Amino acid sequence: MQQKFVHQEKRARILQTATQCFADHGFAATTIAEVAKASGVSFGSVFTYFSTKDTLFRCAVLEPLEEMKRVFLDIDVQAPPSLTVQHLITKHLKFISEHGVYLRVAQHVIAQSALFPSLFNELDAFHLQFKNTLQPIITDGQCAGEFEATDPGLVATAYLSFLIGVRLAHPDAPGSPLWDDMRVLAFRLFGPIVQ
Amino acid sequence: MQQKFVHQEKRARILQTATQCFADHGFAATTIAEVAKASGVSFGSVFTYFSTKDTLFRCAVLEPLEEMKRVFLDIDVQAPPSLTVQHLITKHLKFISEHGVYLRVAQHVIAQSALFPSLFNELDAFHLQFKNTLQPIITDGQCAGEFEATDPGLVATAYLSFLIGVRLAHPDAPGSPLWDDMRVLAFRLFGPIVQ
Amino acid sequence: MQQKFVHQEKRARILQTATQCFADHGFAATTIAEVAKASGVSFGSVFTYFSTKDTLFRCAVLEPLEEMKRVFLDIDVQAPPSLTVQHLITKHLKFISEHGVYLRVAQHVIAQSALFPSLFNELDAFHLQFKNTLQPIITDGQCAGEFEATDPGLVATAYLSFLIGVRLAHPDAPGSPLWDDMRVLAFRLFGPIVQ
Amino acid sequence: MQQKFVHQEKRARILQTATQCFADHGFAATTIAEVAKASGVSFGSVFTYFSTKDTLFRCAVLEPLEEMKRVFLDIDVQAPPSLTVQHLITKHLKFISEHGVYLRVAQHVIAQSALFPSLFNELDAFHLQFKNTLQPIITDGQCAGEFEATDPGLVATAYLSFLIGVRLAHPDAPGSPLWDDMRVLAFRLFGPIVQ
DNA sequence: GATGAATGAGGATTCATTCAT
């Protein structure tokens, strides 16, 4: 039992270090030796926990994706719709501000989809799920006269693209005021109607 | 003279091919042999035109940046400011829709700034120049009551981030209707006031 | 006492599995992990019974050699010599037909004598002992006019080479009729004189 | 043209060295670095000529096989059949005495057929061709009353096994008298009838 | 200039051996 715990703890440390390296240097320029050293484990130990470098990368991409799904796909619907959207925006910006390292790894996959087809598909599926989850809220808001009438799919796409772009363009630490400031800008994409 | 022309044409072909490879596989996973083959030139010829792989990458990043500067930094000011902004948006979206390959290379530099510090600085300087160029227009629009009062630097940042995000999230061909559709969404970031 | 028995049984199982692996893949391409798995024991246990991989190989080569010596060096002399030889041939072919796995391991040592000098010496010594044991019988047969006059050492060498060659060239199961059929061919090497 | 010649000469040198190493240490225990050093070429150059270690091994096994086929499958039929057989034996023993290194590599493939299935099939096909080529001669000899009546396939098999066994059991240099002495022993396998 | 063979440093992966539990 104790064993198992130690094992998991060590695995997590390697994975976290590797994620940082992948984010900083990309897949190809990250070496296992570098990950091992930064993790404080021996070279061979990395292979004890992750059979290949590809496996390590897969885990770095897919495991945090589960948490991201929980944050982005579980929507707490409230009235009115515009309030729901504002809460979402706050939650989303908080998440991306805190997970910059992971998101840079994910961008690597998106930018070089040809190199990581199966990982790309996973991320693309998430993208689609997110759009499908967000659209009904947008539609509700438009019906309620809170948002301008625009293709909800387009709005969802634009919003997600905006989040991606903000994250990529700003390697800032989580504490930066930027993330709070961006909330109002993000909200504009939904076409709020001033009453 | 004829010689010179042939020389330039060959160089351009190599650079274009290399840009495509860098965009698809990143810097580290692109090999000179691959570029040579795809360019239809001999292996050794790549080194005749570009002394090192780094040089080739630098050229792939910096040369198109000049064209990008012309498009993004030369602003044709018109009245009213909101019209200027709309023209800019059209021009910008057109550019990014047509230069997807180059922009993926640039994203590579941004995402892995630690690997390419001098290139990153060039792109970052462009980012700053762009913001400095755009801000006066935004300020004018706000003064004219066309845009809501918001930190103009924040708006410029949000807008550029949006462009980056849309480009990264959509590997679509230039012909997609997405690029036209996004114009209205982009415009919303400026906080247009309906009159 | 019971303990000891279990110990020996486990050791024997590991050694048998290892012999099969060494025969199939050679020394270098056989891994301890593979032997452990195929033996149904834990990885570490292999080292409990055999301190190194070399030791395991040595045991796989030398322990069955004792049995082989009993079969090949204990000659039951009968009259006439040609009958003795025929009985030997039968016994030898039976042995090699039943010990194909072991003999492939031994061939490994012979073929790569530079890698296993001490093991090679053991096998070579056996070779010599065998020749020395066989020669008197051949000489007797020649004196009795049953075999043509030929250098007895040459005949013994040819006969042992024949046994080795038949075994190497035929991975057949023990039940194959080949082994019986070869008896008459083996006998010819002794130069029997038809009366 | 000169280029091509140099190229072939270098390739041949690497292949010859590699064959010696494979014969001495087997496939797994032979390192590319060792082959490179012994060949007097750089490590990387080995890969210029042979893309992988497996390819190098394949070439070491298959290329000399062509010469072996010429020697073993082209039979110069003469009268009487027993004379043909004696000439064959002389030719064969000469070949194996001179190609000990190659034959040890081939034995490696035979002994570990599971590791090299496609190479094993090539050698096995040769084995079969050889038997099919030899059988008619044996049958002729038996019809002419020169050889005892025995299954010709069995005789051919026994003879080839004998050649293999003699070669494996004797790492002697070509000049050894053994090879000449063995001719009469080999001939006995055909069951010559003294007249 | 054009070509492609030569070089060797660098990196992923394997695996015998050790050792803590």
Next chain:
DNA sequence: TATGAATGAATCCTCATTCAT
């Protein structure tokens, strides 16, 4: 004794760069 995680040396292979033709 039994187990299997930890270690790092060893090895195959890649590829940027050099250079002779």
